[in-house]
Amino acid sequence: MTAITNPWTTRSRTADDPVDVRYGPLVARRDDEGMRRFRRYGLGQFIHFGLYSIPGNEWNGVSASEGAAAPEWIRAWRGPSAPEDWAGTYDRLNEVFDPTGLDAGEWARQAKRMGARYVIFTTKHHDGFALWPSAHSDYTVAQSPCGRDLVGEVVDAYTAEGIDVFLYFSVLDWHHPGYTTSVPADDAGRAGWQDFLDYTRAQLLELLERYPAARGLWFDGTWDASWVASYEFTHRLEQELRARRPGLIIGSRFRNDEHGARHFDSNGRLLGDYEQGWERKLPADHAMLDGHDWDGVMTIGPNAWGYMRHTGDQYQKTADDLIDLLMRCRSMGGNLVVNFGPDGDGRMTPYEGEIAEQLGAWVAANAEAVYDGGHVDLDPTGMGWLTGDDERVFLTVVNRPVTGIARLRVPADASRVPVSARLLASGQGLELRRTDIGFDLDAATYCDIAIPSDFVSTRAFVIELTLGDAVDPAAERIDAYM
Ligand code: FHN
Helix, strand or coil: CCEEEECCCCEEEECCCCCCCCCCCCCCCCCCHHHHHHHCCCEEEEECCCHHHCCCCEECCEECCCCCCCHHHHHHCCCCCCCCCHHHHHHHHHHCCCCCCCCHHHHHHHHHHHCCCEEEEEEECCCCCECCCCCCCCCEHHHCCCCCCHHHHHHHHHHHCCCEEEEEEECCCCCCCCCCCCCCCCHHHHHHHHHHHHHHHHHHHHHHHHCCCCCEEEEECCCCHHHHCCHHHHHHHHHHHHHHCCCCEECCCCCECCCCCECECCCCCECCCCEEEEECCCCCCHHHHCCCCEEEEECCCCCCCCCCCCCCCCCCCCHHHHHHHHHHHHHCCCEEEEEECCCCCCCCCHHHHHHHHHHHHHHHHCHHHHHHCECCCCCCECCEEEEECCCEEEEEECCCCCCCEEEEEEECCCCEEEEEEEECCCCCEECEEEECCCCCCCCEEEEEEECCCCCCCCCCEEEEEEEEECCCHHHHHHHCCC
């Protein structure tokens, strides 16, 4: 029996000795229009916005960084730095929640300029506060001075910009009295949990009913033993959600099998339409994905999804970091989703706003490499990331070689090889030649692209290689000149 474990996504499977699984996948790999769009999203935006955006990781000038996991977790602030009756204070933030600066149209236009093709918006985070006037809860925008349907505003504004919307929904709920982390052990606990399951189902159906334009549900907070033990319920509910909205996209974080295996069932089969475990981490290589669709969600700071008033000395990713991560994801066929945490008034922070513009300028100049290119079967290169299709290969150069030569290793038996090269952003042609570097018994040939010494780049740049039929390398070697 071979146990294969992926430490990133709790994936574990037994290859030779299948386990009996009744609550496994409900869908096989999809190739409908929705999933084809998903594969070409390239770049997404995550928005974490809610009551936690008001404190922004501090209260009365005291930082929660010593007592809470992340700004959006501030309700769980513990330890000596936590204010007295903090949870009670937090729970009443709905009484002052009124983000008058929130202009979903402005967010959507900024996301469009950034090049995002989908947005994931927090309809309800762990605190249980719903950003739509849910009929199934008394803890929503309707019970706040805001009174607006923020989910509806976001869905409409992003849809109008041609950006697909995925609704983030936390199952874990600190507000619902029936919620429990462990499996309920007595009748009262079981009745409360059943109430909670009914409420969860009702809210999800309500979201689908209210927002027909939403393309997917992005689940979170599904790790507690209580939810894991509710596999019959979640299996039924996934069927119901898919029946209500044909084409709906649901990632692998929603449910588990009867043995508690999450993301992948006990036989290693994906539990959803795409792999949804890549959070603040990325696959080591393309092979470990086994051909599954996936996205990677990423914070700009170290681990802050919600707004942080003071980021202090915490490293904030730069546009260069994000370009690197974006193309790394694309080289493995995935999407990068960059998180934004607007402030309590609903405004994007200046730093994140600037990042969006800088990233957007790069994406616009190199759009074909970002959106059109998927994984290509060439050796990875330390210079950067390879994307492409049958006709082209894009090399995103992050580490510019001091030799002035970008060298790619191409299998000697490849039928299609690079025949011309140019800088994607400007169209400037580049010299390309096949080079015999003299390695004995080498199963590869080498394709050298000259990067002009007077070409100045302050960011990563993309070399586009056009593929053509391979010709006899010996004949080509005679002509090689540079
Ligand atoms: O606990 C949350 C966290 O606050 C944030 O929402 C991220 C986003 O993917 N998800 C959870 C942790 O996995």
